[in-house]
Amino acid sequence: MNEYKILFTGTMGAGKTSAIGAVSETPPIVTDVVNNDQSHTKERTTVGLDFGQFTLDNGDRIRLFGTPGQSRFDFLWKILSKNALGMVILADNSRPDPLADLRVYLEGFADDLARMPAAIGIGRLAAHPSPSLDDYIEELARHDLVLPVLDVDVRRRDDVILLIDTLLAQLEAGLSEE
Numbered sequence: 001m002n003e004y005k006i007l008f009t010g011t012m013g014a015g016k017t018s019a020i021g022a023v024s025e026t027p028p029i030v031t032d033v034v035n036n037d038q039s040h041t042k043e044r045t046t047v048g049l050d051f052g053q054f055t056l057d058n059g060d061r062i063r064l065f066g067t068p069g070q071s072r073f074d075f076l077w078k079i080l081s082k083n084a085l086g087m088v089i090l091a092d093n094s095r096p097d098p099l100a101d102l103r104v105y106l107e108g109f110a111d112d113l114a115r116m117p118a119a120i121g122i123g124r125l126a127a128h129p130s131p132s133l134d135d136y137i138e139e140l141a142r143h144d145l146v147l148p149v150l151d152v153d154v155r156r157r158d159d160v161i162l163l164i165d166t167l168l169a170q171l172e173a174g175l176s177e178e
């Protein structure tokens with residue numbers, strides 16, 4: 001049995017807590033409090049971490065960690081990414097400048113992204129079609145990254161599992177090269 005630690009990160013309200021809650025087999029550990037951040041209207045926001053886990057059909061266990069979205073907690077990013085085997089970066093396409101949001105995480109996690117697989121999940125794309133998936137791919141290319149970019153609804157279990165499978169497929173491809 002293998003255990004994989006996967007980190008979920010991305011901007012405030014992109015859905016890190018929702019995504020982990022959508023797939024966790026155990027009640028997710030959530031550290032949300034009432035949101036006083038004026039930059040976002042959401043009711044609650046994460047101030048510590050999210051944690052959830054689930055088991056794949058082959059018995060491998062996935063441990064999911066989520067970061068707080070607010071940048072004042074970015075000191076936690078390094079701690080939470082330690083020993084992670086892969087990373088999911090979530091974006092919210094309804095925000096004023098989602099590509100700028102993504103850049104914060106591409107730059108903040110540059111060291112990690114150089115050594116671990118990642119997948120990008122774009123939320124609320126149907127209602128907010130711009131920027132497009134191609135625009136995200138171009139933004140990644142400007143950071144010398146080639147990563148899968150998926151249209152996801154973090155509230156849907158299947159979408160979150162697809163993101164995780166995309167990471168695992170990259171890990172497996174990497175392992176078979178060795």
Ligand SMILES: Nc1nc2c(ncn2[C@@H]2O[C@H](COP(=O)(O)OP(=O)(O)OP(=O)(O)O)[C@@H](O)[C@H]2O)c(=O)[nH]1
Nearest residue numbers: 012013014015016017018045046068069070123124
């Ligand atoms: N209507 C709608 N709501 C969505 C969609 N995607 C996500 N949401 C909602 O957006 C909210 C996301 O909130 P969280 O999961 O707390 O986001 P987070 O990334 O953990 O936020 P922070 O911890 O504050 O950084 C939830 O209320 C979701 O139900 C969508 O496509 N449509």
Ligand SMILES: [Mg+2]
Nearest residue numbers: 016017045046
């Ligand atoms: Mg959260």
